[in-house]
Amino acid sequence: KAGVTQTPRYLIKTRGQQVTLSCSPISGHRSVSWYQQTPGQGLQFLFEYFSETQRNKGNFPGRFSGRQFSNSRSEMNVSTLELGDSALYLCASSLERPGTGELFFGEGSRLTVL
Amino acid sequence: GENVEQHPSTLSVQEGDSAVIKCTYSDSASNYFPWYKQELGKRPQLIIDIRSNVGEKKDQRIAVTLNKTAKHFSLHITETQPEDSAVYFCAASPYSSASKIIFGSGTRLSIRP
Numbered sequence: 001k002a003g004v005t006q007t008p009r010y011l012i013k014t015r016g017q018q019v020t021l022s023c024s025p026i027s028g029h030r031s032v033s034w035y036q037q038t039p040g041q042g043l044q045f046l047f048e049y050f051s052e053t054q055r056n057k058g059n060f061p062g063r064f065s066g067r068q069f070s071n072s073r074s075e076m077n078v079s080t081l082e083l084g085d086s087a088l089y090l091c092a093s094s095l096e097r098p099g100t101g102e103l104f105f106g107e108g109s110r111l112t113v114l
Numbered sequence: 115g116e117n118v119e120q121h122p123s124t125l126s127v128q129e130g131d132s133a134v135i136k137c138t139y140s141d142s143a144s145n146y147f148p149w150y151k152q153e154l155g156k157r158p159q160l161i162i163d164i165r166s167n168v169g170e171k172k173d174q175r176i177a178v179t180l181n182k183t184a185k186h187f188s189l190h191i192t193e194t195q196p197e198d199s200a201v202y203f204c205a206a207s208p209y210s211s212a213s214k215i216i217f218g219s220g221t222r223l224s225i226r227p
Contacts, residue, residue: 100146
């Protein structure tokens with residue numbers, strides 16, 4: 001069974017631009033959650049989607065948004081990029097909600113904002 | 115608000131010795147506590163988890179203990195080996211919403227030969 005796939009793996013943007021990241025979950029997994037990883041801050045929960053519906057959202061500004069498609073693939077978008085948005089963005093898929101069982105992470109998309 | 119504190123942030127132990135990482139959580143109704151290991155340049159992977167109706171769980175050299183009264187849970191690694199070197203994250207799921215999970219800030223464990 002293929003694992004969680006994230007694209008692109010690396011990208012460089014400048015302040016003010018916007019970026020879209022993609023995540024393809026493990027086949028059969030309907031929950032996709034997103035995390036921001038920065039040194040010293042650990043993994044910070046961004047949002048979770050299940051059956052195309054956002055069920056929960058972390059404490060991030062409205063510039064961070066996402067969506068999920070009918071095939072469970074998910075995208076997240078960051079608009080008006082700031083230097084502090086530089087991070088590794090990880091998505092994870094799971095059979096059920098993130099707080100009930102194992103999360104399967106992708107390798108991440110490393111965003112650098114200049 | 116919901117919070118998970120993790121200590122220490124870095125830990126260095128001699129190969130063969132034990133390592134202990136501790137976490138505290140703020141939501142007393144949290145009921146699911148996983149631990150993830152992230153090797154350098156790799157994705158986080160679940161190594162063990164515990165639910166609130168259990169006080170301790172073991173899997174070979176790894177064990178997790180949960181003290182619900184004190185809102186503490188800990189990861190214990192015995193007979194450490196070089197391949198245990200990684201960043202370890204604890205996490206807790208708030209009872210109010212299992213569609214959200216809160217991670218600790220991570221512990222970088224180094225095993226000295």
